[in-house]
Amino acid sequence: MTPEIIAHRGASYLAPENTLSAFRKAMEIGADGVEMDVQQTSDKKLVIHHDYIIDLHTDISGKIYDMTEGELKELDFGSWKDIAYKDEKIATLEEALALCKELDVARVQLEMKAPLLYGDAFVEQVVEQVRAAGLGEKLVLTSFNHDHLKLAKQQMPELQVGALLFGAVETLALPKGTWETLGLQNGLDEDEDEDDFPQLPVPTVENMDEENCRELTRWVNDKYSMLQAAFPNESLSGILSKLNRQRDPAQYIQTLDFPVEWVSCEYHTAYKKVSMVQKLHDLGVKTAFWTVDTEAALKDLWPLQPDAIVTNRPDRVREWAGELETGE
Structure with missing residues (x-):
């Protein structure tokens, strides 16, 4: 079975990461789905961005949780990547999920960037917008904070959730x-x-x-x-x-007191736990590896049959996957 090819933060190699342009580009170049990160602003709005800081992606220094949605919307989140993306605006969660539905994205991996300030109210907001988006089983809600996943599952039992694991030390x-x-x-x-x-x-x-x-x-x-x-x-x-x-994902996942549909880990974990994917499959849990950007890594991981590959280069991974499927 060919793993799903998920564009990490959208087509982040070609477009400014975690923007609507990056998600559109990802689908243009053949990704099956997109991965994105959601955070909460100071006025309790939900926006798409990975780092807590905005220093690398705008021309000012600041933190997502210290700024309002309006303040963030005034900034240019695209020029850092290329002048062609000048005035690209930060996306709200509602905007990003609406675009994914419009593009008929096969898989959305939505990571809750566990807030440093706001706690459970953040999870409730995310679940509310996920429910409203109507993406159904196409959406997997992920987080490194597994208490937040448990809360999300309690609020929306039909929601697919994925435990992000630190796993091997290479993750850190x-x-x-x-x-x-x-x-x-x-x-x-x-x-x-x-x-x-x-x-x-x-x-x-x-x-x-x-x-x-x-x-x-x-x-x-x-x-x-x-x-x-x-x-x-x-x-x-x-x-x-x-x-x-967490270094043994299959063993760890059985200690959780709520069901998960996915386990997502940094791909080096699989090098030390080569039986991990099969053990998770035996438990009825799917697996995703991140962030796989080289042909050598893909070749190493291919025999393990992960369910998804998360990559900054979905176009190249698609090409390499095709060669592995045909034996070229």
Whole structure:
């Protein structure tokens, strides 16, 4: 079975990520569906954006949860990618889901970016708009915060939900190529015992300059915010304990006290848990791997038969998948 090809934040390689243009482009170049991230603004509106900060995608510094929808709508979220997308506006959740319905998108993976401030009210709002959009089983609501998934499932039992798992330590580490670009080493021990909780990467500093420091600081802050939102009020030891349990997705998913239809994890997890997909399928749970952008990675993962591949390059993955299907 050919996995669904899901465009990560839309066609983010070609268009500004998480925008209506990116979702349209994704369908133009052959994606089966799109992945997007929803957050709550200071006036309790829902908008599509991945980072809590807007520094990289506008010409000002700010945080989604500190700004109103109106303030965000005044900004240009497209020029950072290409002048052709000048004045691209941030999308509301309602606008994004309406477009997906209009385009007849086969799959929408909607990630709730667990808020740092607003809690359960955010989940209730998301579920209300998901119900109103009428996408049915085409939509899968995902989150790293599994308490929020449980709440969403309670409010809308027919809703498909997907547990996002941190899984392998690579989920928390910059991609190898990024470390190399920064002139750093990732500090990961490739020979580690998989039964031991791995150490987080420790960069060397010989090649650090001002630009690299800014990039590394942004990454650390983003990971800190992600962990804070996914594991609210947890101690460091508590977070590490929960992360350790997630390293075996099939085992972990059976500890949840609510049903999930999907498990979505960073694809390196599959390298250490090669039986993971089959075990999840045996439990009636579908699997999605992110973010698969190279031919080599796709070839490695193909025999495992995941149900979905989330990628920044849906056009290339479609091409490579075709070659794997025909044996070329």
